[in-house]
Amino acid sequence: MDVAAPSLPAATGRTRVPAWRRLLHSHSGLIGVLLTAIIVVLAAAAVLGLTPHDPIAQAPIDRLQGPSPTYWFGTDQFGRDIFSRSIAGVANSLTVAVVAVSLSAVIGTLAGVSAGFFGGRVRAPVLAVTNVLFAFPPLLLALALASAFARTWLTIAMAIAIVYIPIFVRVTRGPVLSLRESDFVKAARVLGFPTSRILFRHVLPNILPIVIVQVTLSMSWAVLTEASLSFLGLGTPPPAPSLGSMVLDAKTLVDLAWWTMAAPGAVIVTFVVGLNLLGDGLRDALDPRHGDSA
Amino acid sequence: MGGPALLEVEDLAVAARSRRGDLEIVHGVGLQLGPGETVAVVGETGSGKSLTMLALMRLLSPPLGITRGRVTFDGRDLTALPERDMRELRGSQMAMVYQDPMTSLNPLMRIGAQVAEAMTAHGVAKSEAQRRSLELLARVEIPDPERTARSYPHEFSGGMRQRAVIAIALAMRPKLLIADEPTTALDVTIQQQILALVNELRRELGMATIWVTHDLGVVARLVDRVVVMYAGHVVENAPVDQLFHAPQHPYTRSLLAALPNPADDSRPALVQIPGRPPLPTDVVEGCPFRPRCDQAREACRVRPTLQPRSAGSAACWVPPAEWRP
Numbered sequence: 287m288d289v290a291a292p293s294l295p296a297a298t299g300r301t302r303v304p305a306w307r308r309l310l311h312s313h314s315g316l317i318g319v320l321l322t323a324i325i326v327v328l329a330a331a332a333v334l335g336l337t338p339h340d341p342i343a344q345a346p347i348d349r350l351q352g353p354s355p356t357y358w359f360g361t362d363q364f365g366r367d368i369f370s371r372s373i374a375g376v377a378n379s380l381t382v383a384v385v386a387v388s389l390s391a392v393i394g395t396l397a398g399v400s401a402g403f404f405g406g407r408v409r410a411p412v413l414a415v416t417n418v419l420f421a422f423p424p425l426l427l428a429l430a431l432a433s434a435f436a437r438t439w440l441t442i443a444m445a446i447a448i449v450y451i452p453i454f455v456r457v458t459r460g461p462v463l464s465l466r467e468s469d470f471v472k473a474a475r476v477l478g479f480p481t482s483r484i485l486f487r488h489v490l491p492n493i494l495p496i497v498i499v500q501v502t503l504s505m506s507w508a509v510l511t512e513a514s515l516s517f518l519g520l521g522t523p524p525p526a527p528s529l530g531s532m533v534l535d536a537k538t539l540v541d542l543a544w545w546t547m548a549a550p551g552a553v554i555v556t557f558v559v560g561l562n563l564l565g566d567g568l569r570d571a572l573d574p575r576h577g578d579s580a
Numbered sequence: 581m582g583g584p585a586l587l588e589v590e591d592l593a594v595a596a597r598s599r600r601g602d603l604e605i606v607h608g609v610g611l612q613l614g615p616g617e618t619v620a621v622v623g624e625t626g627s628g629k630s631l632t633m634l635a636l637m638r639l640l641s642p643p644l645g646i647t648r649g650r651v652t653f654d655g656r657d658l659t660a661l662p663e664r665d666m667r668e669l670r671g672s673q674m675a676m677v678y679q680d681p682m683t684s685l686n687p688l689m690r691i692g693a694q695v696a697e698a699m700t701a702h703g704v705a706k707s708e709a710q711r712r713s714l715e716l717l718a719r720v721e722i723p724d725p726e727r728t729a730r731s732y733p734h735e736f737s738g739g740m741r742q743r744a745v746i747a748i749a750l751a752m753r754p755k756l757l758i759a760d761e762p763t764t765a766l767d768v769t770i771q772q773q774i775l776a777l778v779n780e781l782r783r784e785l786g787m788a789t790i791w792v793t794h795d796l797g798v799v800a801r802l803v804d805r806v807v808v809m810y811a812g813h814v815v816e817n818a819p820v821d822q823l824f825h826a827p828q829h830p831y832t833r834s835l836l837a838a839l840p841n842p843a844d845d846s847r848p849a850l851v852q853i854p855g856r857p858p859l860p861t862d863v864v865e866g867c868p869f870r871p872r873c874d875q876a877r878e879a880c881r882v883r884p885t886l887q888p889r890s891a892g893s894a895a896c897w898v899p900p901a902e903w904r905p
Contacts, residue, residue, distance in 0.1 A: 405642075469684040475639060476678075477671035477748065479701045487697070491688045 308571040315567020321560025329377040339367035341374035350543045360545035368549045371527040382443045383508035389447035394454020402462025416452040424449045432520045495572035506561035587613040592649035594635045605860045606812045620791040620799040623809035672702045674756040675749035680765045681741035685733040692729025698751040716747040739770035760792045811868040818892025828894035830875045
């Protein structure tokens with residue numbers, strides 16, 4: 287049989303629009319990036335001590351001052367600068383959220399991937415634990431865990447991490463189940479690749495976008511959970527500023543000084559909305575089907 | 581076929597295991613393949629051909645498993661080989677090309693990296709693998725390999741992807757290539773190119789090849805022998821010429837009659853075999869083809885075994901000379 291050598295057109299080598307460019311091209315992505323960036327920059331400034339006032343120093347003379355050029359967001363009942371406290375609070379919340387979400391993402395993803403890839407013996411215990419954890423309302427579980435340990439930011443972070451592990455197990459297990467049956471994973475087995483290689487080079491990279499999106503969304507929930515715990519008096523221990531405990535303090539003062547609640551509330555909302563928009567934007571941007579053209 | 585066989589499958593049975601007992605799907609298949617020989621395994625969907633191929637690469641996943649039989653490859657019994665050695669063999673000594681090139685490549689890895697990985701996984705140095713992957717891409721007639729090696733699968737057409745898949749399969753110069761309907765998902769014109777390419781490479785590398793297909797016409801010119809499977813049994817095994825000109829099993833004859841032949845006006849455009857193949861759960865007494873066979877008679881209530889028939893063998897009690905027209 288003689289078939290002339292085919293003259294197929296060369297792969298055109300279209301330049302792939304990088305994911306971050308697609309992210310910035312969508313409205314929600316752009317707004318999400320901006321809001322998140324503003325908050326993160328402010329938090330970083332607070333960590334470096336670049337707050338306009340000391341967030342902990344009390345100034346009784348200046349207590350319950352309204353917003354002014356000196357105190358941008360006003361002062362609380364001890365005369366502390368609310369703006370400085372807010373951004374220092376964001377820094378604390380962010381630390382807790384980052385540690386909590388990193389822990390739950392790593393543990394949850396590994397557990398979810400193993401439960402999806404290896405059947406039976408791994409799947410059953412992982413899913414049992416996941417289902418038990420899922421049975422609790424998240425905040426209640428975080429409350430129970432937070433009150434069970436000594437109150438430091440690290441134990442708070444760990445409590446929140448445990449609450450969010452099941453979510454990562456759930457979101458990764460399903461895709462891994464179908465990836466395991468996909469032709470290219472089967473092909474990898476036909477080619478005699480070791481299981482570790484198949485897992486880390488062929489399965490994990492393909493679920494990474496899902497994990498990244500889930501990390502962003504979980505960050506916003508973790509910030510909210512940390513604020514809720516602090517509001518209930520079980521979060522970041524005082525006197526370290528925390529958005530949740532600021533709202534708690536403001537609860538009795540809000541009739542007298544509305545700014546005491548407005549500032550930390552606005553910061554929480556900005557941060558959470560920013561992270562959610564970023565998550566949505568990332569979900570669209572990381573979809574591999576949007577390979578070419580913007 | 582002089583010399584020892586490269587692949588010898590004896591009485592291989594595959595079953596789905598369950599607490600209520602085994603459900604046998606492939607019933608004792610036998611197959612022999614010399615070095616460099618080409619065989620087609622033909623059968624309808626569900627005849628057990630793909631399952632047999634997965635079984636001989638030991639890639640069945642539970643509940644499916646080999647329940648009986650032996651697979652000897654290059655002098656080694658694969659059914660008794662430790663998984664480690666088996667993995668060593670897969671991809672280096674025996675390779676497989678899949679049906680659907682659209683899904684058999686990792687969408688997140690560059691083509692060149694995927695070809696190279698097939699070699700590095702078997703101990704080839706990275707730089708060497710990279711150099712050879714370019715050669716391979718050129719060899720499967722992918723234009724401008726330097727650039728295409730840096731492309732992602734979604735930038736390729738179906739035919740190009742199948743070429744890449746072939747390059748990956750052949751990267752370690754395997755002794756046996758199993759091509760599981762490698763052209764079903766492609767356009768007819770591309771099909772011919774891919775078939776010709778694999779055939780050419782097969783000759784060049786001296787590879788033994790098993791074509792798995794449901795389309796007799798596709799492989800007629802490419803193979804030495806044809807193995808016809810029906811409902812998990814081998815019903816005929818014959819040199820390709822004999823199979824086409826003097827089929828020894830009524831099922832083979834019906835399959836050939838079902839091939840469309842536009843030149844022949846004396847019969848309907850499409851001929852079909854009445855009925856449908858039995859499911860693994862159906863109990864057919866005697867010959868599995870009996871319910872659909874136009875030659876069935878009393879003797880067929882006893883299950884026939886493969887018997888020598890001129891240059892091949894067939895599992896039928898009734899020699900063609902006694903067939904009703």
